[in-house]
Amino acid sequence: MSDIQRTHVTRAEGITFGLIATGAVSVAIAALVAIIQGAVSLFGSDVTVRMPVTGGDVTGLEGVPDITAAQYASADVTFLSLPAGASWLLFLEVALPALATIGVCAVAWWLGVSLIRARPFRRTMSTAIGVAACLVIAGGLFGQLLGAIGRAVLVEDLAATSPEVTDTFWVFLVELNFAPVGWGLALALVAAAFAVGSSLQRDTEGLV
Structure with a gap:
C-alpha cells in the first residue's frame, strides 16, 4: 500500500507532529506578544526609535590594532512622544512581519494536526500555504518600507523646528532585505506540491 493511502500514523510520528504543532502555537503566541509590546512602546511616552544616521567615526576605536576604520x-x-502617523507606520513595521509569522504558524499547526490524522493533502491546504506565502512576502517587504517612511516622517517633523537634523539623520533611507521573498517563494512551491498531492490523493481514492 502506498504512503498516500495510509489511514494512520505511528505513535512516534504522532508525537513528532504534535510537538511541531505545539511549537507552532508557541511561536504564534510569541509573535502576538511582540505586536502588543510594539503597540505599548510606540504609542506611549519616552519612545525609543532606532534612526539611521548619515554616519560618523567611532572615535573609541581609533588606534586599535587591525581596525582600519569604524563608523x-x-x-x-528617545522621543517624548511620536506623531500619530509615525507611530502607526513604525507599529506596522513590527506588526506586519509578526502577522505573517502568525499566519505561517497557523498553517504549520493545521498541517501538524492533518498529519496526525494522516490526511495532509486537503483541498484547502495548498490555498492556506499560498496565502501564508503572500503574507510572508508582503509582511516582510511592506514592513520594511513602512518603517522607513515612518522614520522619514520623524525627520521631517524634527526638521520643522531644527533644520540641522537633516545633517545627522537620513531624510529617507530604506535598505530592503529580500529574504522574505525567498521564504515566500519556497512556501509557494510547497503550496504547489500540496496541490499536486491533493490531486494524486483524489485519483488514488477513485481507484480504490
Missing part, C-alpha cells in the same frame, strides 16, 4: 550607521533616539 556608526544608526542611533537609538
